[in-house]
Amino acid sequence: MRYLTAGESHGPQLTAIIEGVPSNLPISVEAINEQLARRQKGHGRGRRMQIEKDQVKILSGVRHGYTTGAPITLVVENKDWAHWQGIMSAEPVEGAEEKRRVSRPRPGHADLNGAIKYHQRDMRNILERSSARETAIRVAVGAVARQLLGAFGIRLGGQVLQINEVVAKRENVTLDELIARTEESPVRCLDKEAEQRMMAAIDKAKEDGDSLGGIVEVIVEGVPIGLGSHVQWDRKLDGRLAQAIMSIQAFKGVEIGIGFEAAGLAGSQVHDEIVWSEESGYSRKSNRAGGLEGGMTTGMPVVVRGVMKPIPTLYKPLMSVDIDSREAFSASIERSDSCAVPAASVVAEAVVAWEIANAMCEKFPSDSMDDMLENVRQYREYTEKF
Numbered sequence: 001m002r003y004l005t006a007g008e009s010h011g012p013q014l015t016a017i018i019e020g021v022p023s024n025l026p027i028s029v030e031a032i033n034e035q036l037a038r039r040q041k042g043h044g045r046g047r048r049m050q051i052e053k054d055q056v057k058i059l060s061g062v063r064h065g066y067t068t069g070a071p072i073t074l075v076v077e078n079k080d081w082a083h084w085q086g087i088m089s090a091e092p093v094e095g096a097e098e099k100r101r102v103s104r105p106r107p108g109h110a111d112l113n114g115a116i117k118y119h120q121r122d123m124r125n126i127l128e129r130s131s132a133r134e135t136a137i138r139v140a141v142g143a144v145a146r147q148l149l150g151a152f153g154i155r156l157g158g159q160v161l162q163i164n165e166v167v168a169k170r171e172n173v174t175l176d177e178l179i180a181r182t183e184e185s186p187v188r189c190l191d192k193e194a195e196q197r198m199m200a201a202i203d204k205a206k207e208d209g210d211s212l213g214g215i216v217e218v219i220v221e222g223v224p225i226g227l228g229s230h231v232q233w234d235r236k237l238d239g240r241l242a243q244a245i246m247s248i249q250a251f252k253g254v255e256i257g258i259g260f261e262a263a264g265l266a267g268s269q270v271h272d273e274i275v276w277s278e279e280s281g282y283s284r285k286s287n288r289a290g291g292l293e294g295g296m297t298t299g300m301p302v303v304v305r306g307v308m309k310p311i312p313t314l315y316k317p318l319m320s321v322d323i324d325s326r327e328a329f330s331a332s333i334e335r336s337d338s339c340a341v342p343a344a345s346v347v348a349e350a351v352v353a354w355e356i357a358n359a360m361c362e363k364f365p366s367d368s369m370d371d372m373l374e375n376v377r378q379y380r381e382y383t384e385k386f
């Protein structure tokens, strides 16, 4: 499968074209909208989230609730477009081009590098596309991938593990419990005490005109053994997951399993011992590898973490340079979130869902669900008996 997204933050809409989704997959618009609503929540979001009420429109590739095998077009409209029509118009509109021009690049955003690279004297032309508004349509794409995974009993959830200095205590919970409890939390965190401190830290940052980052985790259960491959660099699933997470706006690091902690431990403390039983075949005593070895799934839950840096736009801006005068000025202030880590955990789930679904489609014949369901069933039987 593959997909592309298009659309500006304050343009009329975001669009995605997905190709390669098996035919005869039931698609629920409501389930896509649920994911879109999850992404809009979270303590620390800015005023834009009160304007938008993200809803998907499916414009192709689905008929009467089922995929046909044709490319699927998804659209999420920007309600804020109403306030930006002249400024963002594709046709020239007299006097509108100069309105909301950005000439003072924000440190940490794409403004300056993009302006230089694309020969743009108005950095709005960079900001509009680099904006994480684009993650809305990626969550819609991820929601289609989730529905595909669901047909094979593969499920996933996510949580926030850290915001700024506040680290959540780890708890051993089932995936169902994780999903239910994070849904109730304004910061998508299981640890109630940490949740309160995270919210206080976000409020304080907002008051100070500052912003905060953090760490999110995604867990995928029910994945068959052997998705991805060891044979070629670009087929390694751990590498693809890392790219997917790093492609989310503001993500600066990725870990799989115990990740960076492995550097300080001996091999005997890291690798997961292999066991076999009559009922379930091969399994592991632990899952420090996060469900991936040699670029392939082990059948244990896939565990991926990502670190998000603090939001670049600051209401108390850092110093920058005006590209017209080249004099020192405070960076420009755009309406902004102060912390989007909880929202980003939903985005992380979406991009991970896509990569796992894509790996499923590569491993199994995937023109239609009919082919795929039968092949996955046979393969699971085979792996249990191996």
Ligand SMILES: Cc1cc2nc3c(=O)[nH]c(=O)nc-3n(C[C@H](O)[C@H](O)[C@H](O)COP(=O)(O)O)c2cc1C
Pocket (backbone or CB within 6 Å): 046, 108, 109, 110, 130, 131, 132, 135, 248, 249, 250, 251, 309, 311, 312, 313, 335, 336, 337, 338, 340, 343, 344, 347
């Ligand atoms: C869900 C989400 C919301 C974001 N909201 C903002 C925001 O309101 N203001 C801002 O300056 N950056 C925001 N960002 C981050 C920027 O989009 C990102 O830092 C920028 O595109 C530069 O890319 P880079 O940080 O990956 O280098 C957000 C990121 C995510 C994932």
Ligand SMILES: C=C(O[C@@H]1CC(C(=O)O)=C[C@@H](OP(=O)(O)O)[C@H]1O)C(=O)O
Pocket (backbone or CB within 6 Å): 009, 046, 047, 048, 049, 052, 130, 131, 132, 133, 134, 135, 136, 249, 334, 335, 336, 337
């Ligand atoms: C619109 C979204 O996030 C936006 C991401 C973003 C950025 O610079 O990345 C800047 C802000 O845009 P605006 O200035 O229009 O408020 C966020 O609101 C969204 O998540 O749907």
